[in-house]
Amino acid sequence: MSEGTSKPxxxxxxxxxxxxxxxxxxxxxxxxxxxxxxGLDPNQVKSVLLDTPVPDIDLxxxxxxxxxxxxxxxxxxxxxxxxxxxxxxxxxxxxxxxxEVAAENTIPLHGIAWxxxxxxxxxxxxxxxxxxxLIGQDPFSEAAIxxxxxxxxxxxxxxxAGVIRYKHVGPITMTDWTETIAPLVEQLxx
Amino acid sequence: MKIYAALSxxxxxxxxxxxxxAVEPDEMLADPALEERARIISQDLxxxxxxxxTIDESNASLAQDMRRLVRQRVLAGDSNQAVLDYMVDRYGDxxxxxxxxxxxxxxxxxxxxxxxxxxxxxxxxxIRRPSITTVQALTPEELAEVEALTKDSNTRNDx
Numbered sequence: 596m597s598e599g600t601s602k603p604x605x606x607x608x609x610x611x612x613x614x615x616x617x618x619x620x621x622x623x624x625x626x627x628x629x630x631x632x633x634g635l636d637p638n639q640v641k642s643v644l645l646d647t648p649v650p651d652i653d654l655x656x657x658x659x660x661x662x663x664x665x666x667x668x669x670x671x672x673x674x675x676x677x678x679x680x681x682x683x684x685x686x687x688x689x690x691x692x693x694x695e696v697a698a699e700n701t702i703p704l705h706g707i708a709w710x711x712x713x714x715x716x717x718x719x720x721x722x723x724x725x726x727x728x729l730i731g732q733d734p735f736s737e738a739a740i741x742x743x744x745x746x747x748x749x750x751x752x753x754x755x756a757g758v759i760r761y762k763h764v765g766p767i768t769m770t771d772w773t774e775t776i777a778p779l780v781e782q783l784x785x
Numbered sequence: 786m787k788i789y790a791a792l793s794x795x796x797x798x799x800x801x802x803x804x805x806x807a808v809e810p811d812e813m814l815a816d817p818a819l820e821e822r823a824r825i826i827s828q829d830l831x832x833x834x835x836x837x838x839t840i841d842e843s844n845a846s847l848a849q850d851m852r853r854l855v856r857q858r859v860l861a862g863d864s865n866q867a868v869l870d871y872m873v874d875r876y877g878d879x880x881x882x883x884x885x886x887x888x889x890x891x892x893x894x895x896x897x898x899x900x901x902x903x904x905x906x907x908x909x910x911x912i913r914r915p916s917i918t919t920v921q922a923l924t925p926e927e928l929a930e931v932e933a934l935t936k937d938s939n940t941r942n943d944x
Contacts, residue, residue, distance in 0.1 A: 643877040651873075710846055736850030743875040745833040745847070 642743050643760040649676075649757050650741035654731025657713050664731030665753050668756035671781045674697050674703045675750060675776075677727070678739060680711040681719035683747040689766035690723050696772070697726035702780055706730040708749055752776060754783045807844045807852075814856050823856045824866050829883045839882055906942070 644650075649669045656663035669676065677693065679686040697704055706727035708716040713732060714724070720727075733739055742751065752761035761779055763771060807902045808827075814820040824841060830851060832843035840848040840855070851872070858868045872880045924932065 613939075643873075644875065709849070735853060736847055737854070740845070740851060740854055740872075740875060743877075 605723075632641060639694045642742050642759070644759050645762065647759060649751075649753055649759055650738070652731065652736055652738045652741060654733055655705065657708060657716055657730050659734060660717065661701050662729065664707065664729045666757065667785070668705065668729055668753065672703065672755050673780050674705060674753045675780075676705050676707065676742075676753060678707045678709050678742065678744050678747050678749045680709045680747050681715040681749050682711060683709075685766045686748045687723065689748055689768075690726070692767055692769060693726040694724050694774060703728045707742075709733050710736060750776075752779055752783070807842055807848065809849075812849070812852055812856065814860065819856075819859050822865060823852070823859050826855050827852055829869060829878050829882055830872055833876060833880060843897070900939050 600686075637757070642709050649666055651666050655666040664676075670676075675696070687729045693704060696702065704726055706729070707729055708734065716730070716732070731738065748766055750763040750767055752757050752763075760783060761776065763776065767776065798940055807826070814823060827841035828839045830840045832838045832840050832845050832848040832851075834847050835843050835846040838848070840851045843849075858871060863871070869881065878885055878887070878890070884893060886894050
């Protein structure tokens with residue numbers, strides 16, 4: 596007599612459990628998609644170096660374009676450090692913006708010529724314009740690894756105490772500049 | 786026949802050569818013991834460009850430079866752990882091919898085992914649940930009742 600009617604609630608739960616699981620999964624995936632749409636790239640590595648002092652570097656200059664770039668050049672005022680190379684296609688796409696920033700002449704913009712032939716770097720700058728104040732050569736990625744760089748271009752905002760405050764991965768767009776980097780620089784100056 | 790032999794040789798070579806290493810002769814350390822340590826460390830470090838290869842396997846230029854740095858640190862007398870820590874300080878846990886057990890990675894490490902355990906429990910419950918209800922022998926009273934019913938099958942018994 597009691598068979599079959601003993602646990603009706605547990606039976607119902609088992610029946611709807613798969614639906615609940617599917618709905619939960621849909622929610623998780625949907626959140627991920629929305630994140631990506633909002634510009635949160637899940638593949639992007641958040642730098643562990645944020646809010647830590649810039650690494651110790653002492654990079655030689657490009658030939659006849661001295662001096663090079665050392666850690667002490669990144670202290671005393673807010674600076675930008677851009678990792679680039681003549682081989683880097685994406686660097687070319689952000690170059691006009693860097694030229695504009697240099698023309699405004701409001702913030703020192705330093706370059707690290709990453710894994711590049713010095714002559715190739717110089718030719719590239721001669722052809723496309725040279726927005727940099729100081730440039731250090733990094734032929735063996737010593738500075739790049741010290742900065743936790745995964746690809747070029749990357750740009751760091753360093754405050755006046757020589758602490759890394761922001762890292763931008765990939766080419767800087769006008770939107771990145773006006774909405775994120777420029778306001779941050781302004782804020783760090785106060 | 787010759788072609789057949791050559792084909793088998795190529796096939797064998799492809800089958801045997803499952804892993805290739807990117808370390809070039811001029812990168813290697815002179816001391817074989819230190820070189821061996823550098824290889825071991827390199828196999829724990831992820832190529833941050835390609836992300837699914839160790840720096841030991843990767844031909845990316847940044848991986849090459851990371852191998853060089855690993856060898857410099859080993860030569861300078863760093864322990865294996867110190868070299869890994871050096872990289873983690875710059876790239877975060879992301880650079881390790883075997884993620885460390887932290888609050889963030891605990892699900893990654895033990896989640897599969899928890900799921901296996903859960904699945905096992907569910908299966909065990911299904912197996913233990915008797916599929917056929919065991920039939921108990923009738924009591925003498927019940928037997929008598931059945932007897933009475935079958936004898937008088939046309940009469941309905943409401944009790």
